[in-house]
Amino acid sequence: MALCRMDDLMIQARKQGIALGAFECWDSLNIQGIAQAAAKCKTPVIFQATAMEYTPIGGAEALACMVNFYIKRYDIDAALHLDHGNNLEQVDECLKAGFSSVMLDASIMSFEDNARLSAEAAKMAHAYNASCEAELGHVGGGDGGEGTESVLTVPEEAEEFVRRTNVDCLAVAIGTVHGDYKGKPELRLDRLAAIADKVSLPLVLHGGSGTPPELLQEAIRLGIAKINIYTDINKAFLAGIEDARSRLTPSLAGNFYVPVREALIAKTEELIKLFRRGQ
Numbered sequence: 082m083a084l085c086r087m088d089d090l091m092i093q094a095r096k097q098g099i100a101l102g103a104f105e106c107w108d109s110l111n112i113q114g115i116a117q118a119a120a121k122c123k124t125p126v127i128f129q130a131t132a133m134e135y136t137p138i139g140g141a142e143a144l145a146c147m148v149n150f151y152i153k154r155y156d157i158d159a160a161l162h163l164d165h166g167n168n169l170e171q172v173d174e175c176l177k178a179g180f181s182s183v184m185l186d187a188s189i190m191s192f193e194d195n196a197r198l199s200a201e202a203a204k205m206a207h208a209y210n211a212s213c214e215a216e217l218g219h220v221g222g223g224d225g226g227e228g229t230e231s232v233l234t235v236p237e238e239a240e241e242f243v244r245r246t247n248v249d250c251l252a253v254a255i256g257t258v259h260g261d262y263k264g265k266p267e268l269r270l271d272r273l274a275a276i277a278d279k280v281s282l283p284l285v286l287h288g289g290s291g292t293p294p295e296l297l298q299e300a301i302r303l304g305i306a307k308i309n310i311y312t313d314i315n316k317a318f319l320a321g322i323e324d325a326r327s328r329l330t331p332s333l334a335g336n337f338y339v340p341v342r343e344a345l346i347a348k349t350e351e352l353i354k355l356f357r358r359g360q
């Protein structure tokens with residue numbers, strides 16, 4: 082059991098007809114909870130963080146230390162991935178810290194600029210024997226629904242993009258959003274099928290939270306091998322804090338952590354099981 086390249090785990094997942102959960106990490110408590118959920122389910126997992134998440138806990142190196150510790154402690158196979166890298170400096174920082182995968186997110190840029198930067202990130206990742214994710218089209222949302230607008234991935238462009246960049250997995254925009262959906266979630270599964278027809282790489286779905294299970298199942302069947310989750314586990318974590326506050330006296334601060342971690346484990350376990358239901 083070890084830290085693995087993310088694309089290797091995703092290729093294995095595809096062969097089994099499942100997707101892996103990629104869960105955002107923001108502190109040692111939630112990293113431990115994700116590791117425990119993965120161990121309970123006997124399924125590999127992806128730990129991932131943006132610079133906004135790893136900076137407050139001491140940087141990329143601190144995150145890598147925590148993740149490696151819990152991988153060994155719970156004897157799991159896992160990848161550690163930079164989510165939504167903003168620039169090549171962050172990619173470099175994470176690779177040096179020992180991440181097994183990186184994403185340079187240039188999805189709001191032009192096709193040309195996105196392809197150029199993603200190719201550069203892939204080259205850097207491969208020099209460290211790490212894998213690289215890029216996003217084509219744009220998964221919008223975020224910031225309480227006030228964030229960016231989505232732009233669907235064009236299948237023909239996906240084929241050209243993969244050829245030019247040499248990335249190892251591709252995040253596609255097919256109707257999911259980061260954060261809560263404003264209306265009823267509608268996924269363009271026809272679009273996903275057309276992309277999967279043109280691209281043999283494992284595909285990534287951002288904005289997994291709040292997406293109806295039956296749509297996720299169908300997306301997995303069509304080629305999604307990694308599902309990104311933040312909002313769902315964050316809500317469980319915050320509910321755990323409220324629960325702890327209502328029940329416990331603050332005589333020992335550490336006691337508060339137990340129900341918080343338990344709430345996060347339960348939600349993470351539920352999602353991992355959902356993503357491998359087709360197995």
Ligand code: 13P
Binds near residue numbers: 165261309310
């Ligand atoms: P959600 O917050 O919708 O789960 O999205 C998370 C995500 O895609 C992180 O990259």
